[in-house]
Amino acid sequence: MTRPNMIKATKKAIKDSPKEIFNWYLLFCTCVWSFSGVAKGFDEGNIASLVIMDSFRSRFGIAKQSEADYANTKGWIVAIATAGAVFGCLGCVWLTQRLGRTYTFQLFTIIYIAGVLGQTFSDGNLGALYATRVIAGLGIGATxxxxxxYIAEISPQPIRGLLTLQYTCCQQLGVVFGFFFNYGVTQYHANTDLQWQLPTALQVLPAVIWGIGSFFTPETPRFLLSKGKRSQALATLCRFRNLPEDHPYVQAEFQGIENQLNAEIEVVAGASTLDLVKETFADLSNRRRFMLMFSCHVLGQWSGANAITQYSPTIFGYLGIVGTESRFLATGLYAVVKFVSVLLFSIFVIDFIGRRRSLMTGIVLQIVTLAFVGAYLRATTGMSVAVIEASASAMAASRAAIVAIYIHALAWSIGWFSIPYLVSAEVFPMRIRSLNVSVLMAVHWAMYFGCSRAMPSLLAATNRFGAFFFFMGICVISLVYVFFAMPETSGRSLESMDKLFDHPWYKVHKIAYPTAEDLKPAARRELEPESKNLEEAGMADHAERTISNQEKDSHRA
Incomplete structure (x- = not known):
């Protein structure tokens, strides 16, 4: 059976929905919250440029450090914010259940602004710079x-993926801001403190925009309903949908939210966090799900793409681009490539070729490009820029290596950048989903910190080229692991998802792609959206799942 075309299904769902639900207020709220994604990317692009500036190095007393000491200091400056992000991520998950999405968002926006201003006025004090980057990292983690x-909870189902995607795009837009703002400031304030202070301070501007905007965005209907504010939740949903309370669409969606919330409350009733942890690791199927996603976050971060982004001005310098301004321009274009490729591939590729094929394609491209850049750096070790420019073959190889870095950005966009998030949301049962996704996000930031911190020392210790071969080796391991262990999760029914994790990881490839039977419930929903038979089949599926869980609980007992 042919897999349902998600683009056609989305078009049909949009066509069948009331046109009022696609309104300017919904778009405004989405834009406000999506824009906060700029924080992560802006910091990446900005700090990558700052650490190579002569004015910055002189101001913080690191200009005269040895290469090894400078690599160590640079690693701490760049990576320390990601350490703060680990705690920001975990802290906001706890707070959002108590304060709500909007208040928690505003609180961490203030924390982020405080951290940015602290960096701007750290006045050459490395200790103050480290501390304020940790504070900014708390805010970045929350964003x-x-x-x-928030966006997932306010979006109409037909365009939920498209709206949520805007946040991802803003992350890469922030990288563009970080690099190009530095490029522009350097044009007029080179070799002054303003060269690094001004682009750092400019990070406050988008934060003020989304912070003020958040006061005009209401709490989500789902959170209001969870706090017993039923009438307020219904009124808010009507505002998002631009429809009256008695409209069938609003009534059906509100009832669906209420039913889902009641089901989640029932599912986790009486379960402590410790109980959910035990359920994750005591149950073989759940343990396999966790290990799959844990491995994906570790391998994804250590494939090197984020570290390359954070140190891209330095790396472009290795590849023959001389001059601070030229390197900023090259890294700005690199950020543009990532931004555009994330947008295009997320919309037009992933749903066509699936998660598994998309991820393997991205990893293969990473392996090829990392191998080429590593080989180029190995061949040109000890050669000066003048010697390279005097050789036609060396110059051709230099340009090819620069192109390879850009292709590597594209490879990351269609592979490790988004796939772990998509699959994490799909593989875990509802009962343990929230806990596991939170823990895995903390793992993501911890690995991000480790790789970012190690990158400058790794470049220095391996004569530059060794770092790229190291990342290539991780990608080779990733490709083997993904081939054997990563299933195609898109479109699968609940039952077929459970069957995947009844097998050891090295046997998943034999049943990785869904069969016609695995896709049958999803296909029936597309072809017969209002079929009574489908409703009965869904009830039977739910009953079978309940019985299966009861049998597992009895077995564990």
């Missing part, structure tokens, strides 16, 4: 969790 939750 990687809260917007996706």
């Amino acid at each position: 990687t969790v809260l917007p996706s939750v």
Whole structure:
């Protein structure tokens, strides 16, 4: 059976929905919350440029450090914010259940602004710079969790993926801001403190925009309903949908939210966090799900793409681009490539070729490009820029290596950048989903910190080229692991998802792609959206799942 075309299904769902639900107020709220994704990317692009500036190095007393000491200091300056992001991610998950999405978002926006201003006026004090980057990292960590939750809860089902995607795009837009703002400031304030202070301070501007905008965005209907504010929740939903309370669409969606919330409350009733942890690791199927996604986050971060982004001005310098301004321009274009490729491939590729094929394609491209860049750096070790420019073959190889870095950005966009998030949301049962996704996000930031911190020392210790071969080796391991262990999760029914994790990881490839039977419930929903038979089949599926869980509980007992 042919897999349902998600683009056609989305078009049909949009056509069948009331046109009022696609309104300017919904778009405004989405834009406000999505724009906070700029924080993560802006910091990446900005700090990558700052650490190579002569004015910055002189101001903080690191200009005269040895290469090894400078690599160590640079690693701490760049990576320390991601350490703060680990705690920001975990902290906002706890707070959002108590304060709500909007208040928590505003609180962490203030924390982020405080951290940015602290960096701007750290006045050459490395200790103050480290501390304020940790504070900013707390805010950055929260902006990687809260917007996706908010947008998913306010979006109409037919365009939920498209709206949530805007946050991801803003992350890469922030990288563009970081690099190009530095490029522009350097044009007029080179070799002054303003060269690094001004682009750092400019990070406050988008934060003020989304912070003020958040006061005009209401709490989500789902959270209001969870707090017993039923009438307020219904009124808010009507505002988002631009429809009256008695409209069938609003009534059906509100009832669906209420039923889902009641089901979640029932599912986790009486379960402590410790109980959910035990359920994750005591149950073989759940343990396999966790290990799959844990491995994906570790391998994805250590494939090197984020570290390359953070140190891209330095890396472009290795590849023959001389001059601070030229390197900023090259890294700005690199950020543009990532932004455009994330947007295009997320919309037009992933749903056509699936998660598994998309991820393997991206990893293969990473392996090829990392191998080429590593080989080029190995061949030109000890050669000066003048010697390289004097050789036609060396110059051709230099240009090819630069192109390879851009292709590597594209490879990351269609592979490790988004797939772990998509699959994490699909593989875990509802009962343990929230806990596991939170823990895995913390793992993501911890690995991000480790790789970012290690990158400058790795470049220095391996004569530059060794770092790229190291990342290539991780990608080779990733490709083997993904081939054997990663299933195609898109479109699968609940039952077929459970069957995947009844097998050891190295046997998943034999049943990785869904059969016609695995896709049958999804296909029936597309072809017969209002069929009574479908409703009965769904009830039977739910009953079978309940019985299966009861049998597992009895077995564990």
